[in-house]
Structure formats: C-alpha cells, structure tokens
Amino acid sequence: MARRRVPRAAALALLLASATACANDVPPVDWSKGLLPDHVTEQAGLVQNLWNGAWIAALAVGAVVIGMIIWACIFHRKRKQSAELPPQVRYNLPIEIFYTVVPLVMVSVFFFFTARDEAVIMSTSETPDVTVNVEAFQWSWRFTTEVGGKKFEPVVGMPVSDFNQGPELVLPVGKKVLFKLHSPDVIHSFWVPAFLFKRDVIPGISAEKNKFEITTLDKPGVYAGRCAELCGTDHSRMLFKVKLVSQRDYDSYIATQAGSAQ
Ligand SMILES: [Cu+2]
Numbered sequence: 459m460a461r462r463r464v465p466r467a468a469a470l471a472l473l474l475a476s477a478t479a480c481a482n483d484v485p486p487v488d489w490s491k492g493l494l495p496d497h498v499t500e501q502a503g504l505v506q507n508l509w510n511g512a513w514i515a516a517l518a519v520g521a522v523v524i525g526m527i528i529w530a531c532i533f534h535r536k537r538k539q540s541a542e543l544p545p546q547v548r549y550n551l552p553i554e555i556f557y558t559v560v561p562l563v564m565v566s567v568f569f570f571f572t573a574r575d576e577a578v579i580m581s582t583s584e585t586p587d588v589t590v591n592v593e594a595f596q597w598s599w600r601f602t603t604e605v606g607g608k609k610f611e612p613v614v615g616m617p618v619s620d621f622n623q624g625p626e627l628v629l630p631v632g633k634k635v636l637f638k639l640h641s642p643d644v645i646h647s648f649w650v651p652a653f654l655f656k657r658d659v660i661p662g663i664s665a666e667k668n669k670f671e672i673t674t675l676d677k678p679g680v681y682a683g684r685c686a687e688l689c690g691t692d693h694s695r696m697l698f699k700v701k702l703v704s705q706r707d708y709d710s711y712i713a714t715q716a717g718s719a720q
Contacts, residue, residue, distance in 0.1 A: 461547060491615045498702060500673040502654035511571060520562065579655070581670040586636035588629060594639065594646035594659040594685065597692035601627045603715075610717040611620050617695035621682040624698040630708035631676045632680045638665035647687035650700050656686045 475577030497506060501658065534544070547553060551648055595599040598615035639648055641659040649656035657670055686695035 465600045476547050477628075487590070494654060496677075497654050498675050498677045498679070499655070500550045501579045502652070502672075503581055505654040506576050508571060512568065517566070525529040528538065540717045565626070580670060582636060582669060583634060585634070586671060587633040588627075589636045590627065590660065591665060592637055592648055594641045594648060594664040594689075596643050596690050597685070599625050599683075599696070599698050601625060602696075603627075605712055608717040609714070615698055618694040618697050619695055621697035621699050622680070624683075626699050626701055627683070628701045628703060628708065628711050629674055630705050631674050631678055631702050632670060632705070636671045637669060639668045639670075640665040644689050645687050646685045646689050646696070648683070649686035650681055652681040655711060658687060674702055678704060678707075691699070 477686060494506060495510060497690075498504065512634065566648065587605070589604040591602040591604070593602075593612075597617045600612045600614045603610045604611040613625045618624045637648070639659040640663075643661060643663045645661065646655050646659040648659055654671060655670070655672075657668070679702055681700045681702070683698040683700055685693055687693075689696070
C-alpha cells in the first residue's frame, strides 16, 4: 500500500518544486500592494517579486501539507475498537529519501532566487549620478551629497516626533544614487520603507565598505525614513525624509546649496 503511494507522492513533489520555481517569473502582482509600501526604486521591484514568489510558494506548500493532514484525519481514523496496529512504514527507504530530498529542493529554490536577487540589489556601479554620505549618530542623521564633482554642506537633523520635521534628503528621479553609510557611535540602521530595503550602519566599518546603490523611479514625493536598530533613548525619534523631485527641481535645489569643489 505504502509503496504504491510513493510514485504519486514523488509526482506531487515534482509538481510542487516546479510550481515554486515558476512563482518568481510572474510579473509584479498588485494584490500585495496593501501589504508592502509602494516602492520607489528599481531594486525594490526585485524585493517585491521575491516576496510575492516566496509567499506563493509557501502558500502552495502549506495548502498541500494541511490538505494531507485533513485527509489523514478523515480517512485514517481508528474506526473500530481493535488491538491491531495499522501497517507500519518504518525503515522505508524510498519514503525517507523522498522526505529528505523534497525539503532540500524547496530550500534550494528559495536560496537560488534570494542569492540571485541579492547579488543584483547589492551591486554598485562605478558611475553613480549622486553620492550621499550618510552619518547615523545618536539620534539623527547627517547627509552630505556629492554631485558632479561638488560636495555640498551637510544636512544635519535633530531627534523629532514627525518625519516631516526631520532632516530632508533631496534626490532626483530616474537616477543612480550611491549611499555610503557610517556611524561614529553605536549601531544604527538606515531604513526607507519605500526602498523596501534597510542596512545597518556599524561603527568601525568604513563607509567605503558599507554602501549600496539604488536607481530611483519616476515617483516624485516625500517618503519617510527611520532608524531600524534600537540605538538609545531617542531611537524612535531618529526620523528623516527622502524627497524625490524631477531633475529640473533637483538642479534648482542644488543651485541654492553652498558647496565646494572636490
Ligand atoms: Cu539609531
């Protein structure tokens, strides 16, 4: 009886594994829009797809597992009072291989897509349009922008209760922006929910090593930013805002800033 079920179970596992593999190729799904914030970088699109794919795969696996539990509960109940044990399947090599291989396949599929997307998300180009040096300190942020060989006066913040009152980081849409992160005191974490990305800012790790790059989408607006690592008394007030503007608005913003040639 058990032996007959093995090929069927193996076929099901194959189907599951291939369904998991396909899940990541589907275009961005809108149903999750209410669950993750609307994103404003190209890289965040990959994160959104990865997240959707992982959920679809997890739901498919969950549905099969719960279905099998319900099936066993209904069709394999103890019907009559009897001392006889049902057929035992201990030391069944095919089944043991099966339930070793299937989870390995599932984990490998998750790992493959995660590693593939992470490699893209964490890559930096040699030619960013804007470089932002981010200094996270107890308890706010200092943003120093470099554009076209010029370095501008830092924008420095103070602890605030509303991100709109925090330091403002102005960025142009449709451009490559390189962030270099640095902390003089304790561990902080640079987080803009609309980037679907956060990164720890660790004292002792140079900004040259701790960096990431985004390509902003054409979505002008003001987006909240915060510290995502408990860093002391005013951690919750370590808020800032990212303002995405058109290139023309960005040029006039830069023109009003005091800067120095590098
Ligand atoms: Cu912090």
